[in-house]
Amino acid sequence: MIHANQSLGQLATSIPGATGVFHQYKLDFCCGGSRTLAEVAAERGLDATEIITKLSELQQQITTRDWRFAKPAELVHHILERFHAKHREQLPELIRLARRVETVHGDHTECPTGLAEHLSHMQQELESHMMKEEQILFPMLCNGFYPAGPIHVMQHEHLQHGDALGDMLKLAHQLQLPDGACNTWTALYLGLNELKEDLMEHILLENEILFVEPVSQKGSCCGSCQ
Template identity: 55%
Template sequence: MDTILPERTSDADWREASAGELTSYIVTRFHERHRVQLPELIRLARRVEHVHAGRELCPAGLADVLEGLQQELESHMLKEEQVLFPMLANGMGAQARGPITVMLFEHDQHNNALEAIDRVTQQLTLPADACNTWQALYGQLDTFRKDLTRHIGLENNVLFLKASNAGEGAQHG
């Protein structure tokens, strides 16, 4: 049975949460969602690229960008779920510096992929006569981009920052 976790309205609301509560939320709210979102986005992108190849605004190469991002994200999320998140939930922020550095680097790569999506889709610009599939693709892409951006923000600005501060306190204490 799924655990129901409270939706907090801002990153600031999460600053008081425990690392365990925040990591559980991230896995449930973002990791699981990305695992559902990306295969569907890839399917829709392939369909739009196939049907509309040659049209001016056709997002040629979008499915390939999404597949690359899916592979990067799956590897990234597994590392978090199996290594980093258990460390943080167990108060091992000081020992987590190395893994956090790797995750921050990978977050930069994810942001680069989002920029590539913006380029390929011309910032999700639909042609006036876009079919339903193309409209669905861009609507779902917009949701995915917002989810991934919030996901990265929560990790970088709340979870990892809290772990780094705890680690510094332990070293100076």
């Protein structure tokens, strides 16, 4: 349960994505991380309840629905809202945090040097991938067509995304924080772990469910031969 008497540092390092909310309100969760949300909000004339609401939305539990029994259009909608939109929020904030850590702690032996650049490359590749799904493949799947070529291309790119996650973890020292890591560094690794888990679940849903043609449709006539 989130409450206003929690410190900014505690919230930033326990809720993935909280740093993005704090940046919207220009709240210092790093050097000023020991101060409570209530204290800072009162000082700045901000609505702490509004901020708590946004943080609570980040904590909402993801549905455990069994997507094997959903219609393609339902699963596509879920993927767009739960993963495509989320990745577009996650990566810019993670890149910003990584750049900050590399700038401030560049002389630390465990600094994730090169991580920001790698995340920028991941963002470009993932955006290109998602656009192809949204503009080409997803509309076909929603209409009952399962084109082998485009599906194979997306599956191959999924393998590349998996490799990119592996490289990300190497650069981030397997997300093992050094002793005395600041709030920004902690929030970065928290967010990277969330990105890893989200992207893996995203790929799993597509490879194992969305891209698999229902048995009832295999071998059926498309209508063009009539």
